[in-house]
Amino acid sequence: MHDVAFEKVTKKFGKVVAVxxxxxxxxxxxxxxxxxxSGCGKTTTLRLIAGLExxxxxxxxxxGKNVEKLLPKDxxxxxxxxxxxxxxxxxxxxxxxxxxxIRKQPQKEIIHKVTEIAKNLQTEELLSRKPxxxxxxxxxxxxLGRAMVQEPNVFLFDEPLSNxxxxxxxxxxxxxxxxxxxxxxxxxxVTHDQKEAMAISDRIAILDKGxxxxxxxPKEVYKNPENVFVAGFIGDPPMNLLDCSIKYNQNKxxxxxxxxxxxxxxxxxxxxEKVNNEEVIVLGIRPExxxx
Numbered sequence: 001m002h003d004v005a006f007e008k009v010t011k012k013f014g015k016v017v018a019v020x021x022x023x024x025x026x027x028x029x030x031x032x033x034x035x036x037x038s039g040c041g042k043t044t045t046l047r048l049i050a051g052l053e054x055x056x057x058x059x060x061x062x063x064g065k066n067v068e069k070l071l072p073k074d075x076x077x078x079x080x081x082x083x084x085x086x087x088x089x090x091x092x093x094x095x096x097x098x099x100x101x102i103r104k105q106p107q108k109e110i111i112h113k114v115t116e117i118a119k120n121l122q123t124e125e126l127l128s129r130k131p132x133x134x135x136x137x138x139x140x141x142x143x144l145g146r147a148m149v150q151e152p153n154v155f156l157f158d159e160p161l162s163n164x165x166x167x168x169x170x171x172x173x174x175x176x177x178x179x180x181x182x183x184x185x186x187x188x189x190v191t192h193d194q195k196e197a198m199a200i201s202d203r204i205a206i207l208d209k210g211x212x213x214x215x216x217x218p219k220e221v222y223k224n225p226e227n228v229f230v231a232g233f234i235g236d237p238p239m240n241l242l243d244c245s246i247k248y249n250q251n252k253x254x255x256x257x258x259x260x261x262x263x264x265x266x267x268x269x270x271x272x273e274k275v276n277n278e279e280v281i282v283l284g285i286r287p288e289x290x291x292x
Contacts, residue, residue, distance in 0.1 A: 001064045003028045003186040004049060004154055009058030011044055018044040020210035021058070026154075026188060027202075031180055033189045035197040036207035037233075042190040045207075046156050049188065050077050063153055073102075078147030078185075082159040084139045086131040092118075092142050093127040099150040117145045120179070137168045144179065155180065155187040161196065173200055194234055198222070206230050231284045244283045246275045257283055 002025040011019040019041045026032040034042040047053040048060060051072035060067055067075055086095050093114055094101075100110045118124045121141045126134055131142070140160060147155055160176070161169045177200045180187045191197050197204050198218040205215045206229075214226045225231035231239050244257030246264075253268040254261050264271065275281055 002026055005061040007059040009055045011053060011055045017210050022212050024205055026186055028186055029184045030202045031187045031200060033197045033201040033204045035204050040207040041210040042207055043158055046158055046190050050079055050156055051075050076153045077156055078150055078152030079156040080143045080147050080160045082162055084143040088131055091128050091130055095142055096145040096149055113149050117149050121145050136164050137172055140172055155185055157189040159190055228282055237287050240285045242283045243280055245278050245280050246271055248277045
């Protein structure tokens with residue numbers, strides 16, 4: 001059983017199709033990233049899981065249960081937003097404790113859980129401070145603590161590191177991945193930053209215009225892109241994409257591109273299974289594979 005599953009889900013805003021008939025499954029304990037450019041449907045997908053948006057069609061499952069009729073508060077989701085969404089009038093302790101207070105848990109239990117979370121996140125000394133009295137990196141940990149304290153079925157992270165500077169972002173990224181693996185809680189992470197996605201993800205779903213273009217491990221999407229979009233999107237600097245054609249004759253097989261003709265006869269049989277004679281195809285070359 002998958003912890004989260006989408007089955008042919010579509011979400012529209014007026015005439016705009018934000019999520020277009022997508023299906024995917026997230027395994028238990030996995031850190032699964034939704035990656036793509038702005039407006040591709042990443043955050044909408046996250047909001048559909050949380051119950052903050054309702055799809056026009058399709059099914060969403062959490063822990064094997066169709067959550068179509070469940071309100072957000074009944075889905076047991078821990079969400080960390082881009083701006084952390086901390087309550088400015090509450091101190092760190094009360095911000096972390098908020099989900100427990102809403103559920104009217106005993107004060108003794110609240111104190112115990114918040115103290116343990118703060119210790120784990122190294123924020124014990126901050127419990128009496130307000131959000132405006134701590135750094136961005138510390139605010140990010142408080143937001144994570146608030147999500148952790150409710151022991152959610154799934155963590156949802158919506159660009160949680162984008163407001164941090166480069167050094168803090170690298171540190172926070174490693175810390176977040178460590179905490180997620182330590183808790184063994186499934187996490188779905190949204191980012192437009194491919195380096196971030198490649199560094200922390202078990203698997204990545206790459207989206208464009210509301211459609212999933214490829215799902216795979218970081219190595220798979222880098223080494224074996226399934227289409228031109230993924231090939232051009234993954235990599236920094238990006239892959240070089242060149243129009244070319246394959247020409248077969250009796251003696252050899254030639255790859256014809258720009259002003260070059262490259263003999264690829266050793267892989268003739270493999271190429272012939274997929275490409276017709278003189279068919280125009282796209283050749284992708286990673287910069288690191290070129291030697292001058």
